[in-house]
Amino acid sequence: xxxxxxxxxxxxxxxxxxxxxATLYDKIWADHLVGERADGQQILYIDQQLLHEVTSPQAxxxxxxxxxxxxxxxxNLATPDHNVPTxxxxxxxxxxxxxxxxEQVVTLDDNCKRYGIRQFDILDVRxxxxxxxxxxxxxxxxxxxxxxxxxxxxxxxxxxxxxxGIGTSxxxxxxxxxxxxxxxxxxxxxxxxxxxxxxxxxxDLILKIIGDLGTDGATGHTIEYLGEAISALSMExxxxxxxxxxxxxxxxxxVAVDDVTLEYVQGRPFAPVGALWDEAQAHWRTLHSDADxxxxxxxxxxxxxxxxxxxxxxxxxxxxxxxxxxxxxVSSGDPHQADSIRRALEYMGLAPxxxxxxxxxxxxxxxSCTNARIEDLRDAAAVLRGREVAGNVKQAMVVPxxxxxxxxxxxxxxxxxxxxxxxxxxxxxxxxxxxxxxxKLLPGEHCASTSNRNFEGRQGHGGRTHLVSPAMAAAAAxxxxxxxxxxxx
Amino acid sequence: xxxFEKTEGIVAPLDRVNVDTDQIIPKQFLKSVKRTGFGDxxxxxxxxxxxxxxxxxxxxxxxxxxxxxxxxxxQDAKILLARRNFGCGSSREHAVxxxxxxxxxxxxxxxxxxxxxNNCFKNGLLPIVxxxxxxxxxxxxxxxxxxxxxxxxxxxxxxxxxSGQVFGFDMDGLARDKLLRGLDDIGLTLDAVxxxxxxxxxxxxxxxxxxxxxxxxxxxxxxxxV
Ligand code: SF4
Numbered sequence: 001x002x003x004x005x006x007x008x009x010x011x012x013x014x015x016x017x018x019x020x021x022a023t024l025y026d027k028i029w030a031d032h033l034v035g036e037r038a039d040g041q042q043i044l045y046i047d048q049q050l051l052h053e054v055t056s057p058q059a060x061x062x063x064x065x066x067x068x069x070x071x072x073x074x075x076n077l078a079t080p081d082h083n084v085p086t087x088x089x090x091x092x093x094x095x096x097x098x099x100x101x102x103e104q105v106v107t108l109d110d111n112c113k114r115y116g117i118r119q120f121d122i123l124d125v126r127x128x129x130x131x132x133x134x135x136x137x138x139x140x141x142x143x144x145x146x147x148x149x150x151x152x153x154x155x156x157x158x159x160x161x162x163x164x165g166i167g168t169s170x171x172x173x174x175x176x177x178x179x180x181x182x183x184x185x186x187x188x189x190x191x192x193x194x195x196x197x198x199x200x201x202x203x204d205l206i207l208k209i210i211g212d213l214g215t216d217g218a219t220g221h222t223i224e225y226l227g228e229a230i231s232a233l234s235m236e237x238x239x240x241x242x243x244x245x246x247x248x249x250x251x252x253x254x255v256a257v258d259d260v261t262l263e264y265v266q267g268r269p270f271a272p273v274g275a276l277w278d279e280a281q282a283h284w285r286t287l288h289s290d291a292d293x294x295x296x297x298x299x300x301x302x303x304x305x306x307x308x309x310x311x312x313x314x315x316x317x318x319x320x321x322x323x324x325x326x327x328x329x330v331s332s333g334d335p336h337q338a339d340s341i342r343r344a345l346e347y348m349g350l351a352p353x354x355x356x357x358x359x360x361x362x363x364x365x366x367x368s369c370t371n372a373r374i375e376d377l378r379d380a381a382a383v384l385r386g387r388e389v390a391g392n393v394k395q396a397m398v399v400p401x402x403x404x405x406x407x408x409x410x411x412x413x414x415x416x417x418x419x420x421x422x423x424x425x426x427x428x429x430x431x432x433x434x435x436x437x438x439x440k441l442l443p444g445e446h447c448a449s450t451s452n453r454n455f456e457g458r459q460g461h462g463g464r465t466h467l468v469s470p471a472m473a474a475a476a477a478x479x480x481x482x483x484x485x486x487x488x489x
Numbered sequence: 490x491x492x493f494e495k496t497e498g499i500v501a502p503l504d505r506v507n508v509d510t511d512q513i514i515p516k517q518f519l520k521s522v523k524r525t526g527f528g529d530x531x532x533x534x535x536x537x538x539x540x541x542x543x544x545x546x547x548x549x550x551x552x553x554x555x556x557x558x559x560x561x562x563x564q565d566a567k568i569l570l571a572r573r574n575f576g577c578g579s580s581r582e583h584a585v586x587x588x589x590x591x592x593x594x595x596x597x598x599x600x601x602x603x604x605x606x607n608n609c610f611k612n613g614l615l616p617i618v619x620x621x622x623x624x625x626x627x628x629x630x631x632x633x634x635x636x637x638x639x640x641x642x643x644x645x646x647x648x649x650x651x652s653g654q655v656f657g658f659d660m661d662g663l664a665r666d667k668l669l670r671g672l673d674d675i676g677l678t679l680d681a682v683x684x685x686x687x688x689x690x691x692x693x694x695x696x697x698x699x700x701x702x703x704x705x706x707x708x709x710x711x712x713x714x715v
Contacts, residue, residue: 034688035681039663043681045688047699055581057522066675071685074704083520100520100543107522118707144699151580151604165604167582168524169611169674177678179685183661185603215507216574219603249577251603270706272698280698315507336506336572343505436516443540455511455578461540 023187023289024254025222028162032145034179044180047144049171050130051078051117053108054436055149059172060111070115071178077139078112078119080105081129082436086399086426092123101437128402128428131155131369135239136404138268142257142284147174152369152452154245157253158238159261160287162222164251185251188221189295192229194304199486201379202237203371203450203469205229206244207309209301211319219249221297224289229303230255235264236375243370244452247316256288310356310482311454311467313344318454319467320356322484328352347456348464349444357482359466362445364389364396364477365459366423366470368433371450372401376470377409380450381417383474383488389422390480397424397439399431423477435460448476490613492671496594497640498567501558502631508571509578510605514587517543527583528590532558558591568639570627571598575616576605585612595641597648599624610664611674615643617658643669 022030034043056078063070070076083101093109096102105122112119120126126133131152134140140156146163147153149171156163166180174180190209196202210217223245230238238255245253255261262281265271272280307321318341320326329341329352345352350359366372366380377398389396398418400406406428409415415425432439433451435458441447443462450473451458454465468476475485518530520543533541536559538551552559558566569588575598576584585608588596596614599621609616619627630650631637640649643665648656667674678685693700 032692035684037663039661041661041663043678043685045685045692054519058524058582061522061524068675074707077707098520104520104522116708141699143696149580149582151578165580167580167585167604167608167611169582169608173675173678176675177685178689179678181674181678215577216600216602219574219600246604249574249602270703272702276698276702280696283696315509317507339504340506434511434516436519453509453511453578455509457515457534458511461534 023293046174048146049076049174050148052130053080053104054082055168057107058168062172068176070175076117079127082430084429085437086429086431089427125403129369132401138271151246154253155239155243157242158255160257185222186296188223188297190225191300192227192303194302196303199489201469202240204309206241207319208306210248210316213248215317216249223250223253225255236373257284308472314456326350326354360481361448362394363447365432365449366473367399367431368451370452371470374408380470380474381414383471384421385417387478389477392480396477399426400428402428448473490671493613493668495642499638500568500570500631501563501566502570506572507574510581510584513584527587531587531591568595569593573599575601577602580604582608585614589614
């Protein structure tokens with residue numbers, strides 16, 4: 001293999017800043033550039049890898065078969081999340097009835113023990129969905145490069161970390177080399193001006209963006225979210241936005257560092273302290289695009305115009321405001337588009353031009369790496385306080401994103417609000433977001449879900465998923481059909 | 490990884506946009522800790538009428554005879570023809586393993602989702618991007634001709650029809666070479682081990698909070714068994 005000789009310190013962000021015109025993505029990329037191959041592929045140094053039970057076993061097996069060792073143990077953190085049951089957590093491993101799922105969780109335990117990788121195991125209060133756990137622990141830090149064998153790794157971009165989902169072969173590659181081999185993506189700016197209305201959340205904002213861009217609108221790009229509507233979001237809201245970047249086709253989404261970021265990070269268990277904190281902070285303050293940075297693509301949105309969103313179809317781009325109707329396939333000019341609208345309506349059991357508020361719900365799921373953090377639970381509880389789940393809703397459940405989120409909600413008394421309303425209160429995990437564990441929809445059931453994917457069968461064979469915000473999920477639970485949460489505040 | 494040079498085979502058409510990885514291999518099959526055993530469950534939700542379970546063999550299932558891959562003429566297809574944004578959704582590499590195990594060596598589409606595209610090269614599945622118009626023509630040709638087959642030559646970067654039409658396709662040079670030679674990515678990167686080490690040393694001087702200080706936070710606690 002030919003190598004171009006690059007200096008070992010290719011370009012620090014400080015140097016990049018002097019040059020100006022650099023985007024945030026450019027800066028983080030330059031800071032981690034190990035070298036470039038003659039063919040233009042670049043070697044990127046990876047600061048942090050997150051591991052879970054589903055996409056890591058084959059990677060560890062590969063490592064073992066090749067007789068390789070992990071490059072840097074401290075760069076890895078593991079936790080089981082996709083497969084774990086959300087009831088009977090105190091039983092630990094013996095609470096997993098599904099022997100195939102159990103084997104995966106045990107395999108993760110074994111691999112972590114064998115190599116000495118830090119894991120928050122099934123009984124650890126810090127266990128949870130990887131993308132909730134990383135930020136919560138301060139494992140996710142600004143300016144980092146982060147990977148995980150999971151496409152929603154984009155979540156961590158809220159911290160101005162270049163965070164990307166990778167396949168299992170790349171998990172093995174990063175374990176063995178601490179590097180990824182990539183070509184740089186193009187820069188895309190998503191600028192959100194104005195302010196979100198009361199009752200309209202980060203989730204509605206990102207669903208609207210995906211609806212506009214389409215599921216491949218940002219393919220080949222790294223998105224940076226900019227503008228006053230983004231700055232006004234909490235870290236949790238920013239994570240919700242970045243989380244769903246992949247639903248627009250972008251492997252990574254970013255938000256610049258500001259006071260909100262630093263306040264969130266400071267004092268977290270894995271965050272630096274003392275002199276190291278000061279040094280880190282000085283660097284992190286440079287993590288924003290320069291004023292005159294140029295993006296390859298720009299997209300603008302007035303956040304004040306965004307209504308609460310509901311997905312009606314089988315792709316996250318199939319989304320409309322709660323005050324709208326399902327589309328009419330014949331009104332789409334593109335025959336493939338018309339065909340996919342027709343198929344989606346059929347799968348969802350919906351008619352063209354049907355009002356969204358007519359859709360009756362069978363189940364409500366509040367959880368997932370998109371919306372299972374404490375603020376999400378507070379939002380939902382605010383709507384549910386003093387109200388009850390409608391009679392036609394067979395099941396409503398809350399699955400906190402981590403053991404610590406769960407503990408916090410219990411301390412704040414949110415649990416009583418949920419259970420009084422008729423919601424089930426579960427243990428942390430991915431749960432019905434992808435229904436790998438026992439929580440799933442039955443064929444034909446409609447579910448208001450705070451997760452991120454409404455693909456066919458995603459939440460169970462034949463199940464019908466509608467993506468919404470936590471407040472909208474709560475409103476739907478109370479009414480038994482979709483309802484505009486702005487009228488219920 | 491097996492080297493890929495050329496192939497010739499029957500083309501199966503999957504006439505849908507945005508085919509996601511949840512459709513390619515549904516989640517219940519991701520519980521395996523192996524890289525094999527996914528072929529029978531490729532497009533499980535579309536190929537069968539009943540819900541697939543791990544360990545249930547295809548002959549115990551209710552087959553959806555309407556679904557294109559179940560038609561006898563596509564049983565031995567080696568090339569999958571698809572619409573835009575193929576492989577969107579999750580990062581599961583199982584999607585690639587399932588396609589290959591079913592017998593596909595090539596997927597042709599107007600566009601692919603990034604992570605899926607990348608995963609193909611790690612396993613020797615060749616994703617070919619042809620423009621919408623050509624893909625449209627190929628769909629028509631498959632419809633019209635019973636045993637429509639294509640010849641794919643990776644070194645020449647061409648797709649040829651039985652009637653002698655030849656379409657060129659673009660491909661990243663390194664990605665192509667790796668496929669052609671069946672090279673191990675990790676081995677290639679480890680050729681640069683000195684460079685990575687040198688980078689790391691310099692990097693942890695610049696970013697001290699990520700260096701040994703972090704090791705202490707992350708690993709010391711582990712030693713104490715907390
Ligand atoms: S919560 Fe859902 S989207 Fe997030 S990591 Fe788990 S399965 Fe994936």
